[in-house]
Amino acid sequence: MIETRGLTRSFGAKRVLAGVDLAVAPGESLCVIGQSGTGKSVLLKCILGLVPPDGGQVLWQGQPLDAARLPQFLTRFGMLFQGGALFDSLNVWQNIAFRLRQRMPDREARAIALDKLARVGLTPETADLMPAELSGGMAKRVGLARAIADDPAVIFFDEPTTGLDPIRARAIDDLIRSIVTETGATAITITHDMRSVALIGDRVAMLQNGVIAHIGPVAGMDSEPALAAFLGRAPVAHS
Known part of the structure; x- marks a missing residue:
């Protein structure tokens, strides 16, 4: 590849x-x-x-x-950046759907963002939060949801x-492994x-x-x- x-x-x-x-x-x-x-x-x-x-x-x-x-x-391609690199001025679902919103209506992009949020273990209520309201582990999950939003190859x-405690780090590792396995x-x-x-x-x-x-x-x-x-x-x- x-x-x-x-x-x-x-x-x-x-x-x-x-x-x-x-x-x-x-x-x-x-x-x-x-x-x-x-x-x-x-x-x-x-x-x-x-x-x-x-x-x-x-x-x-x-x-x-x-x-x-x-x-x-x-x-x-999709990417999970080291620090999350979320856009401060956009809420969670807008961050996840940043690329999608360039080619589809917001209603459709938001639905995909909610689906990816669920995939990384976050609730729909997270969608309208701003990055400043997220914990480090949540921000990393949102970054992961953005990385897979467009079903990349x-x-x-x-x-x-980096920057996560051992429990949250293990959870992110498990998520990455399962996503890579499931999506191919x-x-x-x-x-x-x-x-x-x-x-x-x-x-x-x-x-x-x-x-x-x-x-x-x-x-x-x-x-x-x-x-x-x-x-x-x-x-x-x-x-």
Whole structure:
């Protein structure tokens, strides 16, 4: 579904991406981990066309994701931003239906927004609240509802559990996993939370020194030396 080949990007003298090769299959949930400042968000922005790479390619469905194809790709993708990134001047349902309202009457867009609210475990009464009236966990759920409002084929999650307590973080992880499974969407999650990786991901990729230092199934990550070093612990031996 999505592939990067030899992706490079520098900011001044600092080389952030030094040749990233990554492929995500249709319906797969991939988690990207790495230390702060290793380029995880830059990688995501390069895929989205927000930051032009210095070299390499981004491919979508096997073809280069160039300027001509990017608008089509953007209509098929949703994103949960790290801080929620809700529009302060819009209420909850208007935030969720932001894209939908550009092509359908508000009555229809609101009905879809209410359906997505229910999907993320929020009541219809939440629809008319303003972002300032939401708790952190509620704001994250609203952001998730917005990410899936248009039934995207590709969803990006940028640090989905940052700032949440363990109970709310687990609830968001469970929601993400169930939504990805039910919709068949392709998902890329940037996270530093290994509990999230275990719950959300099918595979995990570690970005280090500008390249993918490890990629493999989540099920075997405890025994992988590269991941053990990243986590500061010895790999677990399996008989």
